[in-house]
Amino acid sequence: MKKQNVDGSVVALTKSEPLTALVADIARWTTGCGEFQTPVPGLTFYHHDQPTEPKPGLTEPSICLIAQGAKRIHLEDETFDYDAHRYLLASVYLPTTYQVISASPGEPYLGLVLKFDMRELSRLMIDSNLPATRTRDIDRCMSTGEVTLPLLSAFQRLVALVNEPEDIPILAPMLHREILYRLLVGDQGDRLRQIAASGSRSHQVARAIEWLKTNFAQQLRIDELAGMANMSASSFHSHFRAMTSLSPLQYQKHLRLQEARRLMLAEDLDATRAAFQVGYESSSQFSREYSRLFGAPPLRDVNSLRQAAVGDDG
Template identity: 55%
Template sequence: MKPEHITQIDALHAALAPTIDRWTVGVEDRATPIPGLAFFRREVPTEACICLIEPSVVLVVQGAKQMWMGGVAYAYDKARFLITSLDLPASSQVLEASTDAPCLGLVLKLDLRMMAELIAHGGLPPPRERSDDKGMGIGTITPPLLEPFTRLLNLLDEPDAIATLAPLIQREIHYRLLMSDQAPRLWQIASAGSQSHRVARAIDWLKLNYAAPLRIDELAGRVQMSSSSLHHYFRQLTAMSPLQYQKWLRLNEAKRLMLNEDLDAASAAFQVGYESPSQFSREYSRLFGAPPKRDIAQLRREAVDATPARGASHRLS
C-alpha cells in the first residue's frame, strides 16, 4: 500500500475512534440510531466466545480481533476488515485491548438485496478472481471504503438527517465493498441462482425452523439442490453440515432460554426440538464445555461478580 494511503487510513481511523469511544463508554456492545449499525468496545483480551455472525462487515479502528470458523482464524485490525456473507456460527476473540487503549470497532449488517441490485444494475465489472467458497473472509482497508463510514458515523450528531442520508451512504459502502478485494465472495452470495445463494436460503429456513425435524432431502428440494450438493456447498461455506448447523442453533437457543427465561434444562431441550434430555445434555457439554446446569450457574455467578456493563450476553445475533 502506498505511504499516502496509510496516512489517509490513519487519519480516518483517528476520526472514527472518538465517536465509537463516546458511544460505548461503560458498555461492550451498543446499537445506534442508524439501522444495521452497532459499535463494540473491549478493554481486555479475551478467549474465543461463541457467536452467530450475520452477513456483515466488521471494522476495528483500535486494537485487534480474530474470528474462528471451522478451525481457521481470521485476524483483523486497522489494516484489514472482516466480512461475512452468510449467518455463520463462529467464535470471536479479542487480541489487543486495554483500559487505556480499548479495542473499538463497528459492525454494519449487509443488505444482500442492495448488493444484488448493484450487481444487476450498477454496471460493475465482474471480479476477475474466484472466491475461495467460504462464507467469511478478510479484506484490505482502503481510504475509499473508510470515507463513507466516517460520513455515516457523523450522522449520529445530526439525527434528523439519518432517515434520508444513511441509506444513501450505506449504498455507497456496499458499492465500495463490491469494488474491494472481497468482491468475488459478495458476487457469489448475492447472485440469484448461485449455489451460495441457495445455501443462504437453506440457512434462512433453518433459522426459522430449527426446532422442527430436519429432512435433508426436503430442505434440498426447497432450495432446488440435490441432497449431496446441499451437503457439499453447505459445509464448504459454513464449515458445518446442515444437521450440525441446526444443532448449533438449537443449543444456543436453549442456552438463551435457560439463562434469560429461567427454563430448566429439560424444558429448554424440548422447546428447541430435542426429544431426549440426556442427548441434549451430552451435546450441550460438547459445545460449551460443561453440562447445562453447571454452565448456566457459572454464567450467573460471573454476571453477579461483574459490573453491570460487563453482564453476560448470549443470543443468536
C-alpha cells in the same frame, strides 16, 4: 481521495484521519465495556479494555470493522485475525467462536459491526450493473479484506451520524448502500457477487441456509433442503460444507444450542424446556452437546453468564 481546505488548497486524505475520527466517535459513545446498540439501523459498537476469552456465538451477515485493537474468530478449523487494516466479512449466518486479542485500558478495543441483507446486495448489483463473478467455485462465506480509504471514509461518515440523529433517516441508508458498493467492488467483491447473484449455486444454498436459520427446531430433511437449492442431496451437502465449513446437521445443532442458551438467559426457561423448544427430544443429549459447545452444563453455564453480567454492571 482528496479534501479541500478552507483556503481552497487540495490535499490527499490519508487513512489516519477517518480512523482517528472513528476511534473518537466510538469511544465517546461507548461508556464501559461490552456491546452498544446505536440509533443507526444495523450498526453496533464494541468496547473492551482487555483481551477476552474465546466465546461461541452466531455471526450474522455483516461487516466487522475495527478502529483500534484486534480480534480473532474461529470458523471450525479456520482462524481469521483482523484489525484496523483488515475487515471481516460474513455473508451468511455462521456459528463461530470469537475473542478480542489486542486491548488495554490505554488503548481499548473499539470496533463495530454493520449488518446487511443479501437482498440489498442483489438489488445493488442490478442497479449498478455489476457483473456476476465468473468463477464457478463455491467459496467460504467468511473472509477478511483490506480496509481501503474509500471504505473507511464511508464508515466514518456513517458512524458520525450517531451524533446527528436527525440526519439518520435520510443519510444512513445512502451511506449503508455506499459501504455495500465498496465491498462489491473491493478485494472480496467476487465472494459477495457469487452469493448475491440470483441463480448461482451459492445463492441457492444461501436461501436454504436462511430457511434453516428460521426453522432449525424442525426435523432436518436433507432432501427437502436440497430441493430448495435445486440440487441433489449429495451436491447440496458438499456445497453447504464448502460455504459454512459445517454439515447441515452440525449447523442446525449450533443454531439450536445458541437459541436454547438465549432462552435460558433471557426468558428464564429451565434446561429441559429450552431443549424441547429448540427441537431436542432427549434432555440428556441436549445437556451433553451443550457442554461440548459451551464448556459447561446448561445450569452452570447460565449461572456463570449471569454472574459475569452482574460484575460488568457493577
